[in-house]
Amino acid sequence: MSEHSVPAGRARILVVDDDPTVAEVVTGYLERSGHAVEHAADGPDALTRAGERRPDLVVLDLMLPGLDGLEVCRRLREAGPVPVIMLTARGEEEDRITGLEVGADDYVTKPFSPRELVLRVESVLRRSRAADAPDAPRTVLRAADLTVDPATRRATRAGGELALTLREFDLLSYFLEHPGAAHTREELMRSVWGWDFGDLSTVTVHVRRLRAKIEEDPARPRLIRTVWGVGYRFEPRQDEEEDGTRERTEG
Structure with missing residues (x-):
């Protein structure tokens, strides 16, 4: 949580809706x-x-007058890490994906x-507080040129710090914890x-989004592989011989 968080397990939440x-x-x-709140x-x-006072989480409406929720989310993310759950009255997939693309950790479609x-707020807060827990994992994860420290919530690539959202960090950590295993999207969601x-x-x-930040060529990923008909596999070995085929990426 942020240094301004309210004590005793309570979270300071900013609700943005007109x-x-x-x-x-x-x-x-x-x-x-x-x-x-x-x-x-x-x-x-x-x-x-x-x-003035950084919240522990923001519930942010997409359709706001003047400055829309997407731009607000971008500016919040530029100022520092803060979990964002986006509300949208639109049902189109493009709008939901755009919210995730700018850094929202989750979204809920109106009416909700x-x-x-x-429940979604509590889920995101549990993730964001994980590093502050007394029994937070201390093992530093390393693979290829990536290093992930769950205790400090820091990730680096070739020594340079990665700017990851809450979910991106958790997703990368999960991949590093399970190298070589194929994961369905349902499994990753759970x-x-x-x-x-x-x-x-x-x-x-x-x-x-994660591929764009950790792959040499996101269009031809070598680390996060697509397993067709299944989902994804994190493959840290980068010295594999090319067999003349290239993996396609989804999305």
């Missing part, structure tokens, strides 16, 4: 779950509040169940996102 009814419902459910009705106000939103259900395109988008 619909007062939605904001009231979301705020009420989160407060009843024990969290401290602050509301911003537009993008500039959200950025100001986040700059407030209880489901609370193990990394903590969900037994969900839109599997979320996994595809995060794999594509």
Whole structure:
């Protein structure tokens, strides 16, 4: 959590939505779950509040007046790591994927169940707090030119620090913990996102984003391989002989 987080396991959550009814419902459910909630009705106000006191998590509406949720998310991510769950009234896959592309950790499509939103908030918070836990893993993971330290939530490639979102970091850690194993998207959704259900395109988008940050040539990945009909496999050996074929990438 951030250094400004409220104590005793509570999280400070910033809800950004210009619909007062939605904001009231979301705020009420989160407060009843024990969290401290602050509301911003537009993008500039959200950025100001986040700059003054960084929240532990942001629930961010995509359709905001003036400065839309995508731009707010980009600026939040530029200022530092903070988990973001995006709300969208649109049902098109393109909009959901765009939210993930700019760094959102999860999304919920309106109309949504407030209880489901609370569950997703709790899931993301558990991940973000993992490094602060007394029994947090201390083993540093290494493969190829990658190093991942779960305790400090830092990842490097060839000595240079990687700018990873919460989910990207967890996904990379999971791959390094299970080298050579093939994983279905459903398995990755359960193990990394903590969900037994969900839109599997979320996994595809995060794999594509991760490839862009760790592969020499993301279009021809050598580390995160596509296993057709299954999912993905992390293959740290980079000295394999080429057999004249190239793997295609999904998404």
